[in-house]
Amino acid sequence: MRMTISPALVVMLGALGTPLLRGRARGALLVSLPIAGLAVLWVLPEGVGSSFEVFGLVLTPVRVDALSRVFATGFLVAALLTAVYALHLQDSLQQAMVLVYAATAVGGALAGDLLTLFVFWELAGLSSVFLIWAGGTERSYRAGMRYLAVQVLSGLLMLAGIVLRVTAGEGLEFGYLGLDGPGGTLILCAIGLKCAFPVLHAWLPDTYPESTVVGAVALSAFTTKLAVYALARGYPGTEMLVWIGAIMTCFPIFYAVIENDLRRVLAYSMINQLGFMIVGVGIGGAFGINGAAAHAFADMVFKGLLFMSMGAVLMRTGTVKGSELGGLYKSMPQTAVLCMIGAASISAFPLFSGFASKSLIMEGVAQDHRMVIWLMLLFASAGVFHHAGIKIPYFAFFAHDRGHRVAEPPVSMRVAMALAALLCVTIGAVPSLLYGLLPYPVEYELFTTPHVINQLQLLLLASMAFTLLVRTGLYPPELRSVNVDFEVVYRRFLPSAWHAAARGLTRLRACVRTPVRRDAEKLWMAATRSLRPDGRVAVTWSTHLMIWWLVLVLGGVLLLALL
């Protein structure tokens, strides 16, 4: 047995020191922790670290292999970017929670058994809810409560699944889980909840946009990608996931196009990107898993970059509503350029990171000869370019000038965005850097002429469509509106049904209350009378009663024994 230290533990314990420091020292700690985590991660040898036993169950908190390493690396890189982005904050709780949250994701990715995964799974929910609550408004408090409810529910489902697996004798090992038993199915439901499967997705666009400027960046990176990792580890090659993923790539597009809140647009585009990863996991095999891992890594960076740029806009103008923004390129040129790099990456422009990662998934689908899925993904690619690649930068920085004259965001935020953009471009230009990290060897030529031309055609036609729609006035205008998603089921229908039921009950109670209540009280008193201190059971028994019982029990047992 070897002793191993976990990068998650390093970052988490270090983060607890954040509130103790001030100024530059705190900044230095924030930035150095993810770097230290990365160093520890890459020094760790492949294989299972020290394991120990609790209640007869073997726990292995650290297991390093190529799949967990690429995800953990992604999490730590995202943590580094977020930490830099958060440097300007005075709020040490938020800064510490960003790192703790990142550490739980790293811990989850390195978990070698289901119980450790569960612990980090719940901790991720518990630590990240503070990033929503940090908004400090009634709205963010309520959103945080809804978010927490979903996260805890997911954790409970997972725990139930784990218990079922353990009692079925399948052990705690976190390897291929599959859908054979009820345990595996429950765990898939838990993951599906965090991964925003269709119908289960509503919490994500509901709560992420309510988070703080920094919080949204952190939220975009960790929870859902940890869920993707869990899928890639536990359910590779599950047919159902291909279809779930494909649906996830398509349906958010419609919401994203009509949505006015640009951070909510990003939340929808996140579901869409998750869809690509889940398709990759569903296809399985070298291309599928590689693609899912690579796309998760790339997505953490470019989605983070987009959320960062929108965060900068929100911080300076106080809004991210498309209908209230526009013309910001004049006052925030640097942010505009960086945002466009992120937009180009998510749209998978050649030479940007999205192209390098998404192509692997598309190739996997093509090699599997799944025409329908391939077409759905193609439609989704055009859609994502439409709403994330064009809409976000267009409405925020160009479009109609609304007269905002604001400064660029603080240097630390710009540095974080620049670093993220640099990563996007580097991965896009030299994809072998990312491919080298992937679990399976990649034998894939990215920049072939037909492939590049194909992609450019897609993008150009999509942008032409956007231009045409905007020019002819057919594009859905950016209205101050609330769009109805599945969340209304629990935000509106269920509460109103509940209230209606409660009102009905109140009325009913008014009719029958008095007699029933009196009788119920009587019944309760009668049922508990003997248990009360002066009741027949609880009162001090007289000696002869005790002896009678003694004789009775003796006689009864003797009779039973001798018969």
Place this chain on the structure above:
Amino acid sequence: MTGQLPVLQVLLPLLGAPLCALLRSRVAAWLLFLLAALGSFGCAVLLAQRVATAGTQRYSVGGWTAPVGIEFVIDDFNTPVLLLVSLIATVVAVFSRRSLAAEVAAKRVPLVYACLCLVLAGMLGIAVTGDAFNAFVFLEIMSLASYALIAMGRRRRALLAAFRYLVVGSVGAVFVLIGIGLAYAVTGTLNMADLAQRLGGLHGNRALYAAVVFVFIGLAVKMAVFPLHAWLPDAYAQAPSAVSVLLSATATKVAIYALLRFAFTVFSATLVFGVMPIGRIGALLAVLAMLIGSAVACFQTDLKYLLAWSSIAQIGYIVAGISLATTAGVSAAYLHVINHAVTKAALFAAAGLLVLRLGSTRLDDLAGFGRRMPWTFAAVVVAGLGLVGVPPTAGFVSKWALATALLERGQWPVLAAMLVGSLLALVYVGRIVEVGWFREPSLVTVMNRPPVSMVAAIWFLVLLSVYFGLDPTLPSSLADAAAAALLSDGGE
């Protein structure tokens, strides 16, 4: 010298008793009891080490060898009991000096210590002896001394409680004696190992069945198994606090030990749980105890009575484990014996501190005590959570073990009763919290600083229970070894 350890273990407190009574000095008596408890704890530790390294230790009292003379046997099964009893006695010794000074008239204190020494000697004697009749003798030493101790309570009601316990306890003891007598009539021997050997071929014998029933019912009285529990609430609640700490933690547990000893090593599990329906009867009584004990505890208006009824329920858990007659069940029961002893001792000790500082344990008088005595309140809450079985307390570990043991045998009704009992435990612990924290403090109380010795004793027990919850390796390895030792001969 080390060869005499088994007898020294019992002899130290037994000799302490007359000295305490003769000296007539409070401090000297206290010191003697402390030394006797410490000495027997030391003996227990040394014996545990020797058993661990050299296996079972046998000691013939007075040099008379086994079947004829009295034999002391120390093995994996009784070392935990020796450790537990002597450790709790040591803690009680630390706790008792100030507590007894406040609750018992000064001239009676040396007599209390004399009786405490006798109780300790009796309990240790039951644990070490390998002779059935000798076990009865020690049982009587323990019982008689405890009747006297209960009678020393502050109120006149203590006398009545002691008298009732005396009558019922004596009848129970007579049953044990009748049972042992029947076994002697059948086999012609009183040595436990010898009995076990000779009983092997007699499984159709009616007298033997009667012997089993008499011994078990007699011990069930001492264990306070429902519905033979009625002496317990008054006895524990009316006794001086230090005495209720010792008795609640160890007296019933020693009776449980004796029951296990008779069931598994003397009469053999095949006879008791296979041929005779003792297992099913035990499970039924256990379910009743869990449900009724917890339910009554919910309605109590006095903290000590509440704790006493909770003890009756907790004994139900232990009996449920024993009635399974599997290694897992017995091990869980044994673990619960250890964990519950520590937890309940902590709670009764805290109640003793409340008596000292507030003059009462009635819940109405305790209103708001948590705000004035936050540390005592914290101790009560932590130990109370142990009763409920919330992780990471010791109670969780043993309840978990019991639940898995029940599941293994498919005993769903018992498991359901156990869960309901735990929920009810949440209710009565919740009531203490409600009274202690959320009610407005009453103004009549006069506060003085709590004695360090009592606070130290309480927190030692509380922390021990939390430690057993966080790192259950020590108690669970002891319990596993004990269960393995028990079921190795004649178990299923």
